[in-house]
Structures are given as structure tokens and as C-alpha cells.
Amino acid sequence: MSSESDVRAASERFYAALNAMANGDNGPMAEVWSASAGATAQHPIGGRNLGQADVVASFGAVAKAATGGEIALLEQKIELGGDMAVETGVEKGRVTLAGHAAEVEHRVTNVYRREAGGWKIVHHHTDLSPALLDVLAKLNAGG
Numbered sequence: 001m002s003s004e005s006d007v008r009a010a011s012e013r014f015y016a017a018l019n020a021m022a023n024g025d026n027g028p029m030a031e032v033w034s035a036s037a038g039a040t041a042q043h044p045i046g047g048r049n050l051g052q053a054d055v056v057a058s059f060g061a062v063a064k065a066a067t068g069g070e071i072a073l074l075e076q077k078i079e080l081g082g083d084m085a086v087e088t089g090v091e092k093g094r095v096t097l098a099g100h101a102a103e104v105e106h107r108v109t110n111v112y113r114r115e116a117g118g119w120k121i122v123h124h125h126t127d128l129s130p131a132l133l134d135v136l137a138k139l140n141a142g143g
Contacts, residue, residue, distance in 0.1 A: 022069020069095035
């Protein structure tokens with residue numbers, strides 16, 4: 001039986017991958033996600049991605065423009081039940097997208113599932129981030 005510490009380790013791997021993405025490297029992201037077709041992400045910039053390939057690609061699109069990012073999970077709470085675990089908290093940090101800096105702070109829910117090879121993230125959902133949406137508006141306006 002897995003313990004909460006195993007889920008915390010999976011969370012640490014996810015946030016290491018998220019920080020790599022925030023610095024332009026999406027490579028680690030594929031390693032932390034469930035291979036399930038039911039994997040989902042709902043990002044702070046809106047939208048919903050379904051399936052591991054689509055989810056990882058969505059993080060990759062951000063990685064192409066991201067530099068100097070640092071994102072931490074604060075107020076972490078984990079509820080473990082069988083082969084599923086739910087993590088809630090607050091993501092706080094900063095990222096620069098195509099030269100535009102943004103501070104981020106939003107609530108997050110992550111769901112992990114025990115699979116062959118250990119715990120993998122199967123769902124990531126955050127509040128919308130006004131700061132990131134502002135950066136996207138500037139980029140879409142050609143700024």
C-alpha cells in the first residue's frame with residue numbers, strides 16, 4: 001500500500017517538471033503524466049486538454065515562450081484513498097512569457113493515480129490567472 005509520502009514524491013516530480021516548463025524545458029512533463037486517454041488539464045490561461053499527448057503538448061506550447069519561471073505549491077493538502085489521491089493548494093510564483101513577466105497566484109487541484117511504475121498525475125486544474133491572461137492579450141495584440 002502506498003503512503004502519502006509516495007504521493008508527495010509524485011507531486012514534487014510534477015512541480016519540478018512545471019518549473020522546468022516555466023524555464024523553457026518541457027522534457028520532464030511527459031514523465032510525470034498518466035498515459036491515460038482520460039488525463040486532463042485545465043490551465044490558468046483557460047482551455048481544457050484531454051489525453052496525455054494533448055496535455056503534455058499544451059505545457060510544451062507554454063515552454064516555447066517561457067523563461068525565468070519559478071512556481072511553488074503552497075498550503076498543500078493531500079487526501080489519499082486507494083489508488084487515487086487529491087492534492088489541493090495554492091500555486092505561487094512568476095514566469096516570463098515572450099519577454100512579458102507575470103506574477104501568478106491561484107488555487108490548484110491535482111489528482112494522482114497509482115499506475116504501473118508508481119503515482120502519476122491524471123488531472124491538473126487551476127483558477128484562471130488574470131496576470132497570465134493579460135500577457136496573452138498583449139501577445140495576441142502583437143506586443
